[in-house]
Amino acid sequence: MLPSSTVENYLKALYQAESSLEDKALVPMGQLATAVGVAPGTATTMVKALAESGLVDYEPYVGVRLSSAGTKLAALVLRRHRLIEQFLVEVMGMSWAEVHEDAEQLEHVVSDRLVERMDAMLGHPSVDPHGDPIPTADGNIAAPDYHSLLTCPLHTAVRVTRVTDQDASFLRFLEKQHLKPGHSLEVEVRDSAADSVQLRTGAGLRITIGTQAASKVLIEVS
Amino acid sequence: MLPSSTVENYLKALYQAESSLEDKALVPMGQLATAVGVAPGTATTMVKALAESGLVDYEPYVGVRLSSAGTKLAALVLRRHRLIEQFLVEVMGMSWAEVHEDAEQLEHVVSDRLVERMDAMLGHPSVDPHGDPIPTADGNIAAPDYHSLLTCPLHTAVRVTRVTDQDASFLRFLEKQHLKPGHSLEVEVRDSAADSVQLRTGAGLRITIGTQAASKVLIEVS
DNA sequence: TTCTATATTTTGAGTTGTCAAAACAGAACT
């Protein structure tokens, strides 16, 4: 029962769906299906097979949840993915905006040997270029609870630490505005009517972004 | 009709089978099947599909040959494979004996972007760690006609330039005996009755190897 | 030429992963 890349993709999608969900909640089929990019019926079939193998707990018509075995496996897939991203940026000199797709492919074929080599070369990094935490080899992950630009205090110096979206054009936008992880800024105004957030970047520039975008930029008070 | 990794493996196997064969000859099904590692019938089925797509010419009961389109594609697979091997050795510090398996997997998923990045980082190398020539991005390959330890002149200083076997234990053996590409030696005796070749390495050591092994070590008179 | 050995092809079947569309369950709304 060696997990195919298909299986790995389902587990990874579940892992990420669960983390943006209250504890104990089940991930509904439809959500999983769209996350993986398959028709709903396909997800049902696959999930039943995963449940057979003990990787998930499945309640028909309700949803799925990773078992502990499934969680561990998913964490290892995520570890590979994020180490690869970090490697592509740090060693290969690629842009943080373009490494996601490559990592998506590579994560299913790199050997343990290679992963650990990358990890060592990078000095055992704890986060990837987007600030996402990298699980350890035994499947543990630091799960920090960041504020976002939507929830952080106003008029306070904060530092971008993580960006929870992999869309290349969004990432390029952030880069251009000096909003990559590590950069400082202050939130000046939130206007819920206008659905916008106005901020001043470290470079002193005022920019306004939508709340959707703002919620994807996580920060730490600095 | 994007070629799957399965297709790529058939093409690569054909490419390599053809190069150790007289020109114009067809590769017999059985040989292809064992090279790819499938049952004979499977190869037949696949080859018929490849012929459909114009990647090979197929004569039933006789054999297969790559078309020009197939040759080009195979060369690109080989390019990826060999650049990856070189990368794993030069950049990742892995042993030349252990990179083949990793490259075998990676060759099917690395993006063009990534391949060209590796190529640039390595300074556009012309050979991989085993001395195998790396095809260019447009599918051309230098096809030098080396001597082997079986055909080179005796008592003449020669330099190992290429090793045509990927078996890890054989490669480790060569490494230990200072027979990696680049090292010098002289062939002292060939004994066809004993099926052996005796040589003196650059380090002055006398060693004797079988003719099977000797034929896989290609050299240049230095 | 006939027989035989060997290689190749066919056939029938299985696996994995997928979809479209029909059938169905559960919750919410009269």
Next chain:
DNA sequence: AGTTCTGTTTTGACAACTCAAAATATAGAA
């Protein structure tokens, strides 16, 4: 309770790839 909406599951089918074993072709030996 009955109806409707939405999401889920079932069903039947298909594509890619594979195998084992039966059928067949080719070439060489008798």
